[in-house]
Amino acid sequence: MMGLISFDTPVQESVQIKNILGKLLLYSKNERPEKTYLQTDKDFYTNGETIWFKTYLVDGIDHRASDKSKVVYVELIDSQGNVLERRKQYVGNLGAEGEIQLDQKLEQGEYTLRAYTKYMLNEEEPVFFEKKIPIWMQQMTKGDVAGIPQNSTNARVTDVVDEKEGVSKTKVRFFPEGGQLVTGMSSKLGLEVIDGQGNGLALQGTIVDQDGNVAANFNSGEFGLGVVNLKPLPGKTYYARLNGESNGNEFELPRSMEEGYLLNVTDRGEYILVQLATNLSDGLQGALLLGHLRGEVFLKQVVNGYGTKEHAVKIYPDQLKEGVAQFTLFTAKGEPVSERLFFVENPDQRASLSMDTDRKSYGTRDRVQVDLALADSEGNALEGEFSMSVVSNNALSSEYSGDIRSWLLLDSDVGATVPDAGYFFRDASQDRKQLLDALMLTHGWRRFTWPELLNQKTSKKLRFPPEKGITISGRTVNYYNNNKFGRSLASLTLMGEDLVYDKDSTDNNGRFSFGNFYFQDSVDAILQAEGFGKRPKALDILLDAPYPENMPAPRKIQYRETRHVEPNNDYMANAYRQKVADFTFDPDKVTLLDEATVTGVKTNPRDVRNRILTEQMDAEMTTGLFSDRIHADSIQGTQTLSAMDLLRYSRYSFKRGITSVNAGTGALYLVDGVVAGPDFVSSMRANEIQFVDIVTGPDATLWGSRGAGGVIAFYTKKGIYLGDETKDVPGIINTKIVGFNKVREFYTPNYSVDRKEHEKPDYRSTLFWEPNIMLKKEGDNKLEFFTGDSPGKYLIKMEGLTNDGIPVSHTVEIEVDSSN
Template sequence: MVDGISHNGSEKSNVVYVELVDKQGIVVAQRKLFVDEVGASGDIEIDQNIAQGDYTLRSYTKYMLNEQEPVIYEKNIPIFVQQIGNTVSPDQIPVTQYLQGFEENMGKAVSGRPSIKFFPEGGHLVKGLPGTMGLEVLDEKGNGLALKGFIKDSKENIIETFESLEFGLGSVGFTPLPGVQYHASVILNGIEEKFPLPEALPNGYVLSLKNRKDHVLVQVSSTTQNGLEGTLLIGHLRGDMIFKRIGNANDNAAYATKIYTKELQDGVAQFTLFTPNGEPISERLIFIDNPENDTHLTISSPTTTYGMREKVELNMVLVDGKGAPLNGDFSMGIVSKNGSKGTASTNNIKSWLLLDSDLGGTIQNPDYFFADDAKERKFLLDALMLTHGWRRFVWKDMLSEKVDKTPDYAPEKGIMITGKTTRFGNPNKAKETVATLNLYDWPDLINSKQETNAQGAFSFGPFYFNDSIEATVEAYDSVPKWAYKRKNLSVLVDEQSPKLDSELGKTKRTDRQTIELSQEYLRDEYLKKVTDFNYDPKKVTRLDEVIVKEKKRMREEVLRKNNPRITNGPFTMTVYNDSIPGSEAMSAMDLVGRLPRVQVAGAYPNQYVNIPSMSMSTLFAWTGPLFLVDGVPTDQTFIQSMRANEVSYIDLVTGSDAAIFGSRGSNGVIALYTNDLYDPNEQNAEVYPGIVNFKIPGFYKAREFYKPNYIKESPEKPDYRTTLFWKPEITLDEEGKSAIDFFTGDKTGEYWVKVEGITEDGRPVNGFYDLAVVESN
């Protein structure tokens, strides 16, 4: 975790949330990690009852959620489910079995009319001034297309040719003339298709930037003589102002200047041109790649070919461009190449920090632009810059001081226990009290006391502990004369885990080609599971006809025994109480807020629900979802008074699945199913006034990665690991060196050594090395 500007260790937050999310947006697993300096490590064990399909791994801090549209790291994780049969070999499992759960990604190639968008450099074409346009060609599914075309005038004269390459990106330059109309022409299936170009302004400004290796050439033009006098051009890079120039009378209608990159950081720079009145009129993004910031990672070994169960010794050296040693925070993994599409990575720390995070996480394959120094990649990187940007609304908000400087979420330094105290049975009536926190599972009992503010709010912490511990918060009022009245209070504790309101990003999903390329990997994993069963049958469930009939019921079956699912359609989503950390302290509305695309605002007990995608499109007068409790319709007020510990699970029904409820379900249906704690005649009864007990989830402690030593042991069980080694923290010495050793297994094939990390001065590092394991002689 680093500062978004300097890329040095962040001084704000020490708490990171890592989540595994299904394609419906429901969190199926969460880990809360403590970051002491830069890095933290953890693991997520996949539930054996998980459904096959695409999942997203994402990580963020609470402080990042202050952004209206937070940009967080996301990575697509396809999960395959294998059943170990008595008579089935890995080669007999059909590909179609592994396509289940990914059907929505398996659409046929689109052959219709593509979408061609043109993005004028700086924001506008201006008649009479040379201009450049970025272009993006996509099919109906958003996949980039490579094609060639022409810029033509109204008389069908060819003015310029253009071509889109990888990801459908390209650029074309020409000078639009007054009184002439232009369009793009493309031949598709022997037929000419025409596409409009952005309308050129009769007068205005053009901002042009060219990357010239050691410098950036900046050119500003105007259609008016002396039109640049008083204009302001500002360049920003990762929070620093790298350029500022005020136009003067000597500029006439154009000026050009050079910005040398020797002293600049790497990353996306934003240049904005302002009129003399302070109005932003042109913007251009450009990627700065300063060779002075280069790092050189060398990984070596005595040989690149090893036998089975043989010891491997790797040496790693990291230096800068001048050969000086570097240090920082690094990790290493050695994984099989099977199913990897023939590339070393789909995303890495360098492409995320320097490119994708600045552009909102929307780049399909950001690593492509950093794979090598080929001219085509640099050309496409600049085309990518041309198709992004123009964030004029940001400047307008800043200049008008509309940016909210008070964050909703404070940086987390550790585990905080927050909440408020109210009059007993009246959560709307806040009460100033004295609150006491007791933590029971520490080596010593923690007892902390504080006075709440006038709104009854309390805040204890920060604390650091692993696992989960039991806690209570007690409250008393010193004003009343009688002792029983001093504790006539309610204590409401805030939930521990945050909830992202935003949709999942545009993470690339698993396609058929990826699944087909993964067959060798899946065969390896199947073989490993069979071996694990033969040597340790308690840890692996082997299925056959008899065992299938007697298999243990899953959690869903148990919970739904008396409360079946409302519908079985694709638009029914479920959140389970026991899968939400810290749900003991939540309200039922907090639990509802964990459903994808559902927004819950307000504070208990005045929380209300909105489903934006539904309420904005419906024609019915009813503006909220239909609520059901154990199948009985109720209103939102009733749900507001319920606590999460009374709820077993919640279904959200939207789309065509809600049609069975008629107009009442036009804005979605939220169905709550209660457990044994629920009593409709004694809603939200508090047995003990003045005290609440709950469990606090602690920080997750990563398990140690298994590392056999075949010099000291030679087990009979075959070793079919596809990940031979993982070390989340690699320490370099004063010379930038480190030595790593591990043992191969019994699986032959090619492996990748992957290293990623960041130097102490904020330079991202990634590197690869090839190894092979062959059968021993």
């Protein structure tokens, strides 16, 4: 008879057990993963529209704000794996707002929106948040702008997902609970019935032995998932047959082992029952049963008693967080032999979000007021960060209805599961619970494997440390041979709103890194490298890419219930009407199909550069800033002189070897506005120079402490530096550094005020988008917006997290009636 005991029984820890617990503790303390999530205003779009989104970044264990990364990358990827748009976002607390303006000429198809941090790339198989987004092409002609036919969308929509030729064979797969079947012992198996393209199939069938004797009947339900019990007998091989299959296909089940272990987990309502069993002669003596939820241990128990063949544990879920738990059975030697995932549900760990509108029905261009409240299961007020979209109900699709709860609590820990993971969070029915358990039986833990974790000697050095801001990094190498590198002195000048200067020695491999910075858009930057020694060699600077490189392709959809993604006609019609309105009131916003092609004379970049350089000189260097100016063309014999020799013609006294204008520190050298070293200046010929400006005294303070020794500025006839153009100059590069993306403000009209702009028809499918909602325990948590000109039903969808890491998603419906 199995004994039932609580899960807090003291553990008698052996060396092997201490190693297991120690490695898991190390993981939860030092190697905590990160998770991202994106809420978009809609689930699909047409060309020219804007994807408004909120990126959430959380700790992968407790789902609170991550204390590691502050930088998130968001990418829009086409069906061929090409990254079309990138956004770099700074996450201050839990999230950051963003937007992607879709090109008017974007090809129709299915795209992927992906969010990740560099820190996630340390995982062998990173789990990125990815959302599939269909985008339809709508083309306009000049004849359409006069008015749109009432029953036509002019969208010319074709299928986003192409139908593959031929009919793929049905596949049936079985997954023994705990990982193995043992002869003579009853086991539970998860099953999955899919077609060759990964679509789940609801079918019935039987399990027979090699002699055709029926051992069990089974059926698959939603997503092709199901559960069946089987007690394999000695010498028997088992096969599955599908009812109604005319081709007589049989699918072999996993072979049973003569000796082994069973791990069974059952939801008994009030508690979770975990049962262990074995037919080995030594029994379960010294075995460790370990349970963790996202890396945090909630169960550790050693089985005592030689020859013990069965053992059971009660676990009360009201003491646990919600999410995917992993149970693992280890032998006394520390070898993992059985494993089982189980989804823990605990209503006490949930938060409720209420969105009370002042009415349920509104007229067109009517004001809508929403009262917001966030509370725990006992009604106590909570605080959190949220985002909200208000869209027509035809702009959201059930096929893409996974939300922040289903992603953080389920998919992010076991990988993409089903096309609609939100299905498992909609109600508390027994059928839904059984299907969720079948899903757990057919999937494995994705965050780590036990062999990998246990064989790890110490904390591994991270290839991708967490980013706290914008980092400018790279390597200094030999100018003539980039395979040679060594220590040097690297310096950085950022010419943003504030002038930033920093310098540091590289490591022995020439690596340098500056940061962490915060700025939006892009800023001009100058990097310089100087070698050590009396005769330093010319150096080149190789910058690291501003975005992660060699990224994996978006994951393929394992399940796909719908072969075609069909657009909603009402949505497409309103999207087209909005394009017509946009063109009528703002012609530059929409591209017509037969627009004229503008041609012109190609401009020579060097002419532009010289013109701007001259303008810069006239604007900045002829206002008395310089203390002395040397015109090279007024000096004879410049063919035989170096650029440095021109200084002899200054009214200041320069001697060979003396590089300071003022006594003390050395002068700052500039070549066409770029900081340069004296070695580089000495390598230039005087006949390359247009003129030299020398700045001393108080005027030199414009360059800060670097100008304390004076500034000597050489201006060449060609003009080396201009804007973001990078010129190949030894020891110097000038470039633009990509900053964080600046986000446009979502247009929210106030129709209670008469304005000229309100003459424009309003057929927007997204009426309201607010990415930064901070709910407080006290205060006025209210929002308001106005409806547009399109009647129909609209959804107010709000997602986010409480400050203590509970994901929340809630949707309410309102109606817009033009007769109101």
